[in-house]
Amino acid sequence: MADNQFRIEHDLLGELPVPEHAYFGIHTLRAVHNFPITGTRIYAYPDLLNGLAAVKQAAALANGDLELLDSGKVAAIVAACEEIRSGKLHDQFVVDVVQGGAGTSTNMNANEVIANRALELLGHERGDYHHLHPLDDVNAGQSTNDAYPTALKVALQMAANRLQGSMADLQGAFQAKAQEFADVVKTGRTQLQDAVPMMLGREFGTYAVMLKEDQRLLAEACSLLREINLGGTAIGTALNAHPRYAALARDHLSIITGLPLSTAPDLIEATQDTGAFVHLSGVLRRIAVKLSKVCNDLRLLSSGPRAGLGEINLPAVQTGSSIMPGKVNPVIPEVVNQIAFKVIGNDVAVTMAAESGQLQLNAFEPLIAHCLLENLSHLHAGCLTLTERCVNGITANRDHLRAVVDNTIGIITALTPHIGYSQASAAAQEALATNSSVADVVRARKLLAPDDLDRILRPENLAHETTAKVIH
Structure with missing residues (x-):
């Protein structure tokens, strides 16, 4: 592959060639190398990508409200996030879903994809981060931990x-x-x-x-x-976030997602x-x-x-x-x-x-x-x-179900209040021993009048349907 098919990106560990077509950057690439674990990349969970994009969009809008990001950057970040939430660029979220670092690699992947798409929308090249930066701009006011x-x-x-x-x-x-x-x-x-x-x-x-x-x-x-x-940033102390940022970002996120979100009363505990x-x-x-x-x-x-x-x-x-x-x-x-x-x-x-x-x-x-x-x-x-x-x-x-009921010994329970437990037990034992139906044994023993027996053994009475109704 020719050199012009890569761009060189830098981080604190040095530099790496990143494929020129990629919207992700060096932090994502290192995570791909470091975590070949499950083979399941985060794009397998579109809801997570959409959640990430919604958070980044809300953060950009909040930072715009606070005049911490200029309107051009805010508009580009918001547009990139909306594209992701519509299903675009999901194939660029390539880190393994299981990773060390408490989700930092996932957050970096989102920051880089959003930044590079925003750069394109502003008319710049991917990786030209001095115009719009994944961490300084897309991640402004945030930590992976919130x-x-x-x-x-x-x-x-x-x-x-x-x-x-x-x-x-x-x-x-x-x-x-x-x-x-x-x-x-x-x-x-x-x-x-x-x-x-x-x-x-x-x-x-x-x-x-x-x-x-x-x-x-x-x-x-x-x-x-x-x-x-x-808004809690690294550990819940809100370091590097404007005092009004948490509430603004939450309100924007609620509007974007349609969810009635609330900020935890204790951000250290919540983190x-x-x-x-x-x-x-x-x-x-x-x-x-x-x-x-x-x-x-x-x-x-x-x-x-x-x-x-x-x-x-x-x-x-x-x-x-x-x-x-x-x-x-x-x-x-x-x-x-x-x-x-x-x-x-x-x-x-x-x-x-x-x-x-x-x-x-x-x-x-x-x-x-x-x-x-x-x-x-x-x-x-x-x-x-x-x-x-x-x-x-x-x-x-x-037909099979009714035949089983007619032949089961269990129906003797419905007759117990009328003939007593002892008589019912004896009838059940005889029915089992002779392979007869309970009804035939009760009739032969003349324990109940035929009309009473037929009434008691009606399906609705057997199932006690008068008191056991289906709950809707």
Whole structure:
């Protein structure tokens, strides 16, 4: 490659040739060399890039208000940030998502890309930093230690909003199935043994209720992310920032993002504290655990088609075996199970990263960012996939479900108030020993009048539907 295809940039360690076409600079290039860790570059998380661009745009506007940056530089920085937030230049954010330095490399990458694009807009060459500098101008009034966590909090709220939407879709799908199956009686199970009857609609309705509860908890976790430390600079003392900068930058950032942000009352505490990230991680773990349990249920209820429970049918979406013709597997619940396992593992990583921070800064926020953004992305995709490729297409094996109820020993519980526990136990034992139905044994023993027996064993009475309604 010819020399004119590079530009030479300098830092405190010396100089490096930077590809002439690149919008990033020497600090980014060193980070690329230093951290060949996961192979996942920060452009994999567009929300983080958009959060960074929003923070830099808000900072430039605040510095312009304070007359610390001239209007030409402010306009160029704002225009560059808006381009990034529209999806442009994302391929220039090339540092590994996991990095040493508490996110400094990510912040440097953003500063350099924004500066070089702003230079172009001002009619200068990339790397011609004496006209507009990545650190003196784009990073003015900031440190990685306030800009990076603020950008991350913005990014997490963006991603969480999408997860809220996909969870609502999944909740709606389960609620629709609850209504579709409202008249289908089945046998409930505890500890994988026959229990009392219930309606299949109630079983699916509980999944909708679970999702609604977790959406509320996710919203509460996001509310903690609205408190930011922007303006605290290095350790929260606001060194090098104008006294009015924090409030101005916050207000601009709220307008840019549409989020009701607030400045932490104690910026030193806020700079070292990662509690909001830990709390969000815990809520995501809870969502994952409960989604996985639901998927376990779906796989179990659909097991068979002839040698399992066979109560419901999941949509067939692909061939299940390379050796067994006709086999179809519950691949959609299986993939959501695996998403849950990953989320739970990432929660452990977030916990350890948060616990390992020292004194005025947590150096491990890049790992926290990677885990939380990955979890939100995976759960969002998992909910969408489960809704569209599985739950919407579930059908019930109604005749089989009713036959199982008629033959189960569990229905004896509904008769206990009428014939007593001892008589009910004896009838249950005889039914098991003779492979008879409970109803036939009760009739043969003349423990109840036929009309009373039929009334008690009606599906709505068996499932106690008069008092156990689906919660909307």
